Amino acid sequence: MSPYARIDRPSPFAPSSAQALPVWAVTRTDIENGHLDEAALAWAAAAGFQAAEGVLLLVPDRQGKLSGALFGLGEEGECHPLLGGKLARTLPEGDWRIAASSIPGDVMALAFGMGAYRFESYRKPSPDGPRLVIPEGADAAAIERTVTAVGLARDLVNTPANDMGPDTLEAVFRGLADHYQARVTVIAGDDLVSQGFPMIHAVGRAAQEAPRLLDMRWGKEGAPRITLVGKGVCFDTGGLDIKPASSMLNMKKDMGGAANVLALAMMIMDAGLPVDLRVLVPAVENSISASAFRPGDVLVSRKGLSVQIDNTDAEGRLVLADALAFACEQDPGLLIDMATLTGAARVALGPDLPPFYTDDDQLAGELTTASAQVVDPLWRMPLFKPYEADVKARIADLTNAPAGGFAGSITAALFLKRFVAPGTSWAHFDIFAWTPKDKPHALTGGEAQGIRALFDVISTRHPA
Template structure:
């Protein structure tokens, strides 16, 4: 994973690097006034305007580019794109580049990270030439080592989500966690199959038992025992047929990404461990395949969770919150300082916020403020939705303590989050309902699996605990 794709920004000398001049739309003439007359004429002849996404190489001796003009658009255009340099980074000819235009610290950081994320390629299943080597020297004031670790964490998440379900079942997800753990000296273990019942993880077992690929609870532990405890929980539904409430063909089309929460927490764990944050990290991943067979759970079944609460299954396609319930209960038993869970949980969150904006839920105001600050500082957007207590009644059926799929379909992301809240006790907790996918190529965000909210969480943890 990620090993074949550039994940560092260089710190070499500038001598051989091609300068990149960022040209704002509306500031073309001022920029051209600083160039030799033949280069200015070349830019005008080729219709360069400074529009965001535009770029133009200025020829030098020997047929190589002497300078690259990169359209920087206007402030409104840059607000619409998280990584405005990503468009050029994805298309850059082979070579080494340096930013000649001075940027503020946050803009420089986003430009360098956008470069790395735009260089991502997933070509495991394609016969293709290797991507050309295009490197950016770290802009002044940018920590290239840190950005490399962050980018690699994003790559880990993207690779896991992009891998098709035939090669990314529960066992393969465990193998991926073990490789990440081995790299950082973490301890990784798994409870598999019927052992889940012996260890009182019944909901994880029930959801996954219909698959030929055994369900499991994967656990990673890292860091000093006496450090502040941080627990990450990720939904690892490696493929979701919907169970007996079977999805349509169109509904199953992207269900290889239903383990996107697990992929995201593994990417975040890589960042935390790679940056050596002074925490005791615990990662819990309920890894299952929601399949159909004679022993599949049925609509109307009543299940007892690890916590002792009973759950009426009104839709077998609302399985993610079931496996998370047991994992969150297990997480809360250790009373960590914070629990963060990630899940590709509801279509309702996408209807409300679209594919690019993850929903975040918490009733801890200090945690909400820290996450909002982390999201802004890392250009990794999240949007808080309410844990509205008035909807608690919707998740309380007559025959059990909880309903996994309230009828009516309204406020689906909120009722799912309220369901999860029942399993975290008094813990400081935040839940992220992510999409985990980019529907189209955007600067720094190629089409395919994507890592959402992890950098915001990392920034929050760095702010709280340092490095």
């Protein structure tokens, strides 16, 4: 694995045998009704503690030594469900346990683990933080697995492009495959043209590091097939339709789709789910040079559909199109693609609620249920058929950038749908892969979105 993306980071959890201090996570009602340790309740009254959401009060014993902590949940049933992540940044160093909470213990532990994440590859590491004992009865292995996967996705997105180009993304891909004894093949450079991936090649050919298609396979043949496709644009200048500086500043995250499908693949392999898993990542940089593809070019895709390039900054759908067509040449089973694809998705739903698109109503229902259950926000958007006319081009089968600016996330999904074989159970996730402001369980930076809900659906369908 690359030093910039790890699955062996120190655990934020303490062993069950640890001598851990108690945390009482309480609401205002708990304080008012005295539902609390007597000494802690007296200290709360003396300190004026009102259990405001996210507020921590350390509790001393009679000798003045630390004996526990009170953590406010605010009004009954109204706090952020992952508020426990804040404990990882506010508790002092040492081992702690949840002594009381109206939030389920496994949710508190998961939030704590995600909240403990730090990206410190480029600066002096922070001092050791607190550790939490995973509550008895919680699935410790599942919590640790999820925290590790979220950390992997965040690491990949947070790493700047000078250290996370296609070469390094391939190294991470291979490292993950080696760890779980998966098989990898890579098609790179001009071999993309000779082997039928012209749009992946066109998008990435102007960069110093060669474009490539990464292909991982794990599991047993004959098991239910799961195919994951992730957009791996390691940096996006916009190409010859160059982005303004303000829009280019955060384009290291344009491989967030690849980061998230790798994290999801890690969860599937680590859990040993009985599936035949395939992961496809077109890894490129959308750069500018004399060989860059141009506005007005027409590219003939792997599927044979011709695509008129009306904006070189709509490159993600091009690399995904070749990868999706390739996936569909072998029955992909459940086909999932994830991509930081459109700003229109953020205009519609903001940064924290990724849209997904599918014609599979059963899958949509399962995802919606899982999203609520595991607190991993998702929202189904329509593949609105009348908008298919907007994806048509003047001199080619399709345009990569419909005119008018309306329904940009929907038309991007409709574009991708043209490369998916009819009848395939397919879902497209237009994610942001970034947290623009601190949350209880996530500091500003790269983020995993949708993968916990997806894993819940897949593991429910195919339990280990």
